[in-house]
Amino acid sequence: MTQPLLDVAGVQKTYTGSGRTVEAVRDLTFSVADGELVCIVGPSGAGKTTLLKCIAGLLEPTAGTVTLAGSRVDGPPEAMAVVFQEYGRSLYPWMTVEGNVELPLKQKKLDKARRRELVRDALEAVGLADVHGAYPWQLSGGMQQRVAIARAVAYQPKVLLMDEPFAAVDAQTRADLEDLIRSLWHKLGVTILFVTHDIDESVYLGQRVLVLSSSPTVIMEDLAIDLPDERNQLETRSSPRFAELRGHVYEQIQLAKHRKGDQHQADEVATGSHRAGQPAVAADPRP
């Protein structure tokens, strides 16, 4: 078997401080192959952002490891880029669109001509070539999020991490941005880990959906999304298989809201199964 590009092994994160201890993530193990598009969905407060920050090297896990292309992550790796929900806070208002997209490239020690080329290509890829000289505050929310995506794309990451990137935009813009992500993924071959609390969005976008339990968090299910690769907001979302898959994830999330990681682990011990939705395997397979 080929080595996965991203490997998350036994990640646990407990926040301590101000006399409070919160075990946000209990025990998360999964891997992502090169070129995959995986969505992570879970109830509010399930530790999705905590997990993404651990993967991005922005937060140190209390236990467990994150490995990217065989190297342990212990700080932000050059091969990763993150797009956050709050585009308003992630763009510099005093810099033009072009300036914002170019900024992280300056760390890469590329010459000016190459930087300009990457900025131009990224803005073209997200459909913003004609506003390169505008300031973020002159653009709509959806356009600002496109700038944030262009900035991540220009950086040419191997893995693109996205933390509820479309939560703050209207439904129509959100649909357009979802299609933009699928088309960038096809065009660039980048590996994407996309966190969302929106069940429909996770099924529409993903090749796989990881369903998280309530905090302290474990993976309740690792579900393959067997929809055709060519997705379309109208046809895909109205197909019977889409309805089945979203219904299944919805049920899991309802269970997840009431089932914390410790409960799930107790169930695993009882049934010997490792993933919800799969047939339970006897703990001791001997006859």
Ligand SMILES: Nc1ncnc2c1ncn2[C@@H]1O[C@H](COP(=O)(O)OP(=O)(O)OP(=O)(O)O)[C@@H](O)[C@H]1O
């Ligand atoms: N810096 C912190 N210090 C202490 N506790 C924290 C910190 N950040 C997050 N938490 C706690 O960890 C748990 C998980 O939070 P996290 O933001 O990772 O969840 P989430 O799934 O991303 O939530 P949402 O979907 O609401 O954005 C919550 O109980 C939260 O209060």
